[in-house]
Each structure stands twice: as structure tokens, then as C-alpha cells.
Amino acid sequence: YWQKTVPGRFGSKQKVLFLTAQGLPATFDGGVARPDTQVVTHIFEQLVNPILNLIEKYKERADAPTPKVILQFATFSDFESVKDTSCDQVQQQAFSGEQPEANYTIEEPRWSLEKVILPTQTRTSLEQTLNLIEKHDLIYKKWGLASVLGNTSPAISINLFGPPGTGKTRCAEGIAHALGRKLLRINFAQLESKFVGQTSQNIMAVFKRAAEHNAVLFFDEADNALGARLSNIADAAGQGLNTSRNTMLIEMEKFEGVVIFATNNVRAFDQASASRILYNIPFTLPDADSRLRIFKLHIPPEFPLADDISLERIVDLTDGFCGRQIWNVVRQTAAKAASQECPDIDKRVTMKDFVDSIEEVRKGSDAIFARQETQSLTWLSTKVKPMIDDTTNSEKANT
Incomplete structure (x- = not known):
């Protein structure tokens, strides 16, 4: 995140305005995901700094109204400024009218599993999973395993993982077709919001909508939905990310339907998320x-x-x-x-x-x-090398 002291015309007092960037490429340090510093530098130069300069120029007009375009992608700190009326107005404008869950379309599956060509091992895994789904009530209700969970049945959670273009999305439709249910297809980007807490609300809304229609809930490109949570939280964006991923775990625990995840990068999954998935089905390139x-x-x-x-x-x-x-x-x-x-x-x-x-x-x-x-090589030569050279020269000068 980047911060700037905002003049009083933006509110009753001077406040600290935070600009946050989400969904950045990450590097892993000791298993902890951290934003790529090179990308952060590039974003600051190309986007954040011009915005801050714009704010600086904007205050020259004493009677200027609140610049809502800036506030729409700016997140205030957790001080009294979070109650700023101008920020509240923007949120009301953004979410007024049709409720978010109304945009999540329930669809009929277009593909049956018979029309999806798969290697033998993948098809066998799918068939075994469908067979276990059919026995779900027997195992948890008649045989009493639901009592261990407080008389609730866990979500039938399936993870389809493997390279792009290997049939994961079609198989998700095929599973819904085999179960005789409709499909609620979600890309996690649809749920992400710039406003604090709204992403979690959207996650809860899609689980609720799937339950109401007895639809199979399908998260395509599920890396962000089940990705690793941050251990060192330095800003509101990191806190929001962890909150949304915690909400996903909670909703998975409460859900009693079928939820499918598809990913090209299963290694990015959080360990707590991976442990909640009942069936993992690998997809490979066709033989x-x-x-x-x-x-x-x-x-x-x-x-x-x-x-x-x-x-x-x-x-x-x-x-x-x-x-x-x-x-x-x-x-x-x-x-x-x-x-x-x-x-x-x-x-x-x-x-x-x-x-x-x-x-x-x-x-x-x-x-x-x-x-x-x-x-990548251009980035390294134009961005990283000069930074390293500057650091080296500075160290030499200090020496």
C-alpha cells in the first residue's frame, strides 16, 4: 500500500489515505507470500505516483467536491476516517440497486462426462468420486458420521487440478450433469471488491444462492479463492485478503452441497483449504x-x-x-x-x-x-539491475 495525508477538504480533519493494490504476483519467503518488489515499484511509478500528484493538485481548489473517482479505488485507514461520509456515499452508489447475488447465474450444464475425452486414470478417478457422492447420505446420515460434525453433512468438495486445456471446466459441467443438478459457475475475480468486507459478503452470497437452488457450485481458476493466507499483515489489503479466505473456509464447512474447484496451480493452495477438500482429481495432458x-x-x-x-x-x-x-x-x-x-x-x-x-x-x-x-529478462535488465547497481554504489560510497 501507499499512503498520503489528505487535506481537510476531503473530510472534517486531515486523514491518511491508503492506496492499495491487490492480486500482485508474489514471491515466497520461508513459505510466506510477499508481493514482488519489482512489480510494486513499477505500479508506484506508473499508477500510484500520478494519483498522488493528482490529489496534490486537486486541493488547490478550496471549493472542490470530493473526487469520487479517486475514492473508488482508495481504501481509508482504520481510524475515524473510515466513517467518512464521502466514502460512504461512494459505497452506496457502487452497491445500490440490484443485489450482487442476482448477478450469479444458475445455468444448465452443457456437457456430459461421456462427451469429455480423458486419460484412463483421470476418468477412473472421476467415476470413483461420483460413486462416493452417491453414497454420501449412506455414510454420513445412515452410518452416523454426521453426528461427529454436529449432525451436519460436510460439503462434497472436489478439486480438479492440472495444466490448462485438459478438460477441467467441462468435467465440472459433466459432474453437475451426472448429478442431475444445475451449475453456478464463479470466477473468484467476480467476488473481489475494492470495499472492506464486501468480498466476504459476496462469497457468502454465492454459497447461499447455490444452496437455495441445489446447484453445484463451481469456482474456476480457484488459486485466489484457496490461496495461502498471509502471516505478516502490513496493510488493509492483506487483512482483507486473509478475511476473504477465512470466509471461504467457513462457508465450505457450512455448505452441504457439492462445490468444485479447478486450478492450474494447486501448489498455491493454503494447507487449511487443501485439507478440507474430500476428492482431488489430477488432470494430465492427453496421451x-x-x-x-x-x-x-x-x-x-x-x-x-x-x-x-x-x-x-x-x-x-x-x-x-x-x-x-x-x-x-x-x-x-x-x-x-x-x-x-x-x-x-x-x-x-x-x-x-x-x-x-x-x-x-x-x-x-x-x-x-x-x-x-x-x-521477464527485460524487467530484470531495466529495473532490477539498476536497483542492484545503485545499492552496490551506495555501499561502496559508505565504505
């Missing part, structure tokens, strides 16, 4: 047999394949591809064939179209990773 079945699923009978097509060779060329990349290959191949300069009835998808599309998809993925690496 050769799975890739063949995915291609067959994505290539309809009407697809105008040329005689030179070899699915076996295509499967070999896509080693290491996820299901999403395979779908991209099929779409790019179709686009190439559709661009042929001949009547539509004569257009054919050739083996060359597939080979070229596979290469383009692979290069596209490699380019993304290469760009991320280049950005």
Missing part, C-alpha cells in the same frame, strides 16, 4: 489414445477430409498438445480448406493443412512463452 479420440470427436462426418489424411500421424505430431490446442488445430485446418479458390463442393482438408496448422499452433504457444520470458 496418444486420448488425442486420437479428441480428434475424432472434433471432426464431424461432414468434414471434407482428403484421401491423404492420416489420423495416426496427426496424433504423433500433436504430442504434448492439450485438448484446447487440438480444437485450435481443427479450426485452423478448416479455415485453410475454406480459403481454397475453388467451388465449395470441391474443397478438401488435406494432410498439409493439418501439418501446417499443427506447426502454427505449436509456434503460437512457444511464442507466448518466449514473450513472457523476454519480458
Whole structure:
């Protein structure tokens, strides 16, 4: 966070205004997550400092109204200023009208598990989990385990973890479909709020809405929802983060329905969160047999394949591809064939179209990773090295 003394025109007295940034990349020091100092420096230079300068200029007008744009992404300290009427007005404006839970849509699952191609181990784990869910009432109600928990049944919590594009989201829909229930899909970013306490309220609202509709609650990209809590809290943002994650744990304990989490980074989970999950199902990149079945699923009978097509060779060329990349290959191949300069009835998808599309998809993925690496190296050379050099020079001067 960054702080600035705010002149009296913003309230009855001078107050300390805190600007907080959430969701920053973190480094881990002794198991404790801390914001990346390089990123914090960049945010200060590009965003925070201009805001503070704007506030400094703004006070030149004695009759100026409260700048609500600034207050909307500013969090006051826990002094008397938290009761500032202008800040209260902004919160009322932001949350007036339709209640937050009304925006959380209950949907019919579009996919059944039969339509999701998975490696054998993953499918076996899913089937075993569904079988255990069917026996949930037997175990906790008829066999009395619910009495250990105060006559309540624990949430049926499932964690789907693995690389992107391996079918986690579709399987969440498939589980809801298999249970004959609707789905309440949530990305945790939908719940996060700039106002103190509102994120926790939103978390409680989605659990309540799922319970009212007997819907499967699905948290996509669940890293933030179940991430590690901070042990050293230095600001309001850190306190708010811990509060929201504690609320998530409490609601998981109270919930008696089915809640599913999906993540690409299960290592970021808080230990207390991980221990509350009943079923953990790993997802892996599809093997050769799975890739063949995915291609067959994505290539309809009407697809105008040329005689030179070899699915076996295509499967070999896509080693290491996820299901999403395979779908991209099929779409790019179709686009190439559709661009042929001949009547539509004569257009054919050739083996060359597939080979070229596979290469383009692979290069596209490699380019993304290469760009991320280049950005990291650029950051190190332009930001970190000068900081290190300045520190070294300062130490030499002191010596």
C-alpha cells in the first residue's frame, strides 16, 4: 500500500489515505507470500505516483467536491476516517440497486462426462468420486458420521487440478450433469471488491444462492479463492485478503452441497483449504489414445477430409498438445480448406493443412512463452539491475 495525508477538504480533519493494490504476483519467503518488489515499484511509478500528484493538485481548489473517482479505488485507514461520509456515499452508489447475488447465474450444464475425452486414470478417478457422492447420505446420515460434525453433512468438495486445456471446466459441467443438478459457475475475480468486507459478503452470497437452488457450485481458476493466507499483515489489503479466505473456509464447512474447484496451480493452495477438500482429481495432458479420440470427436462426418489424411500421424505430431490446442488445430485446418479458390463442393482438408496448422499452433504457444520470458529478462535488465547497481554504489560510497 501507499499512503498520503489528505487535506481537510476531503473530510472534517486531515486523514491518511491508503492506496492499495491487490492480486500482485508474489514471491515466497520461508513459505510466506510477499508481493514482488519489482512489480510494486513499477505500479508506484506508473499508477500510484500520478494519483498522488493528482490529489496534490486537486486541493488547490478550496471549493472542490470530493473526487469520487479517486475514492473508488482508495481504501481509508482504520481510524475515524473510515466513517467518512464521502466514502460512504461512494459505497452506496457502487452497491445500490440490484443485489450482487442476482448477478450469479444458475445455468444448465452443457456437457456430459461421456462427451469429455480423458486419460484412463483421470476418468477412473472421476467415476470413483461420483460413486462416493452417491453414497454420501449412506455414510454420513445412515452410518452416523454426521453426528461427529454436529449432525451436519460436510460439503462434497472436489478439486480438479492440472495444466490448462485438459478438460477441467467441462468435467465440472459433466459432474453437475451426472448429478442431475444445475451449475453456478464463479470466477473468484467476480467476488473481489475494492470495499472492506464486501468480498466476504459476496462469497457468502454465492454459497447461499447455490444452496437455495441445489446447484453445484463451481469456482474456476480457484488459486485466489484457496490461496495461502498471509502471516505478516502490513496493510488493509492483506487483512482483507486473509478475511476473504477465512470466509471461504467457513462457508465450505457450512455448505452441504457439492462445490468444485479447478486450478492450474494447486501448489498455491493454503494447507487449511487443501485439507478440507474430500476428492482431488489430477488432470494430465492427453496421451496418444486420448488425442486420437479428441480428434475424432472434433471432426464431424461432414468434414471434407482428403484421401491423404492420416489420423495416426496427426496424433504423433500433436504430442504434448492439450485438448484446447487440438480444437485450435481443427479450426485452423478448416479455415485453410475454406480459403481454397475453388467451388465449395470441391474443397478438401488435406494432410498439409493439418501439418501446417499443427506447426502454427505449436509456434503460437512457444511464442507466448518466449514473450513472457523476454519480458521477464527485460524487467530484470531495466529495473532490477539498476536497483542492484545503485545499492552496490551506495555501499561502496559508505565504505
